[in-house]
Amino acid sequence: MPVPEGLEGMRVDAAVSRLFGISRSAAAELIADGDVLIDHSAAMKSDRLSSGVMLEVTLPAPEEPLLPKAEVVEGLDVIYSDSDLIAVHKPVGVAAHPTVGWEGPTVLGGLAAAGFRISTSGPPERKGIVQRLDVGTSGVMVVAASERGYSVLKRAFKERTVEKTYHALVQGLPDPLSGTIDAPIGRHPSAGWKFAVTADGKEAITHYKVVEAFREASLVEIQLETGRTHQIRVHMSATGHPCCGDPMYGSDPNLGKRLGLIRQWLHAVKLGFHHPANGEWVEIEAPYPDDLHHALEVIRG
Known part of the structure; x- marks a missing residue:
């Protein structure tokens, strides 16, 4: 893109940070890796931009969302289910949903493997989750199966x-x-x-x-x-x-x-x-x- 007039005279790292909504340090890393070019030449972070020159930035691919891995979870029993909710008996050693650093089984993964439909509401890694139990705690846990179930149960736990x-x-x-x-x-x-x-x-x-x-x-x-x-x-x-x-x-x-x-x-x-x-x-x-x-x-x- 041609450098906008509003960024004229600005340091390259500050300009990239402002243009793409990333941190100054992340912009500096892109520059250090040669992913920021000014008129087809690699930029230095302290370079200052001139109006009208071409700025080329290669952004990293977005991080893959954490998604539940469908797998049979031993000891995960479905106690009750209908079109709005699924109640399970969560065994110890099972997380409610995927998290960074957790590679073990999850309730969502176990339900997916068993063929249950989960609400599409909520962040990708915890769709349908309206409450959680610690990995080290067993017992009854409810998951939303519909959008209505998600909104009503989420509000009930909040209130x-x-x-x-x-x-x-x-x-x-x-x-x-x-x-x-x-x-x-x-x-x-x-x-x-x-x-x-x-x-x-x-x-x-x-x-x-x-x-x-x-x-x-x-x-x-x-x-x-x-x-x-x-x-x-x-x-x-x-x-x-x-x-x-x-x-x-x-x-x-x-x-x-x-x-x-x-x-x-x-x-x-x-x-x-x-x-x-x-x-x-x-x-x-x-x-x-x-x-x-x-x-x-x-x-x-």
């Missing part, structure tokens, strides 16, 4: 009208036996891959009640009002009662080993929401998987 119920086996006995933990959660100040209760974190509210108490641990029912990353694990740890099998957040590794746990004892047991089609209240439950069931039997003696 907190969905009832999210979890069971967790935590160390010790919480006191009081039922209560609410209202403490903001943010990135851990010294370990970016962890989360913690922080003064400048996002609002996080957890309701809990003890269902069954044992000598070393308690089975707790939890309802989430918010949905922060690692919320239950962080909140229970902050009260001195980390999830069994969760050394990242302070559990006793010896107890976890004795219970046969290689992940935190945490399971999404139930989701309750208004159906996108008719507004009727729906509750979908997922039973404990074998590893969590075994740990309960051991702790019960």
